[in-house]
Amino acid sequence: MSLNPERLMKVLLAPIISEKSTMVGEKQNQYVFRVLDNATKPEIKAAVELLFKKKESKIEVTGVRVLNVRGKDKKVGKIQGRRRHWKKAYVSLKSGQDINFQSAE
Template sequence: MAGMNQERMLQVLRAPHISEKASVQADSANQVVFEVARDANKKEIAAAVTKLFDVTVTHVTTANMKPKQKRFRGRPGVRSGWKKAYVTLAEGNEIDFLDGATS
């Protein structure tokens, strides 16, 4: 998407989603998981990742995470839902969020 400006790119990608499942996907399928804007589409996500991290994106899969019922100080409440994107990178491309930090 040539018409996507820098500000929209930063709005599309909210944060990397780091979890045990995301780590497994990164190792086995060369995928990175991001929390993205709810209104972002796959083309926007691919363009933003390509531009910001200078990698080649081969595939994007999105999933809407439903809001969860939780209790806050004994009162029922609802956590807001969010959208995540599984971004498959081309062979040889890598995004390292931990900057090589190992425990």
Template sequence: MSTLKFSEERLMKVLLAPQISEKATFVAEKNEQVIFRVATDATKPEVKAAVEMMFKVTVDSVQIANVKGKQKRFGRFMGRRNDWKKAYVCLTPGQEINFAVGEQG
């Protein structure tokens, strides 16, 4: 595990939320990847270490994309949403992260 380089406190702040959308579920099924919304200053090694620490899985690779915030109108003023960062986390074959919360089977 590569969690020795980073403090546990920092790793807890790197992952903000799983990105759950149609595209994200399609990517998850096809490529065995999971998409996370991450801190804007997060690096690939930090994301890898955070996912391995939190979910007890082995991460194969990480791709990161910067997402530009959308232009939005607030009455007669134009505003802008914040930019954010998302990470495509590729898990080693056979591993998965299950986000099912509160579902009874």
């Protein structure tokens, strides 16, 4: 299966910076991203390796875990609605490697 580079550039929407994601990053060398709803694990892995590669060394992803986050029901006065569902990905890197968000291509 060949992965389209144009699609890979769109798979990762944003990093998730929270207290939980920071703890997971420090303890288990994982990073958390918001990804497209229809993104697959191989696409997420390839996108991280493509976007965060370094000139001197290659980023090596050891695992990807994904979960679907359900949108919350919200009510403003009499109007009721729902936030969108979205997908979250936990990306594990090889020990000793890290991602620098400042130097992403």
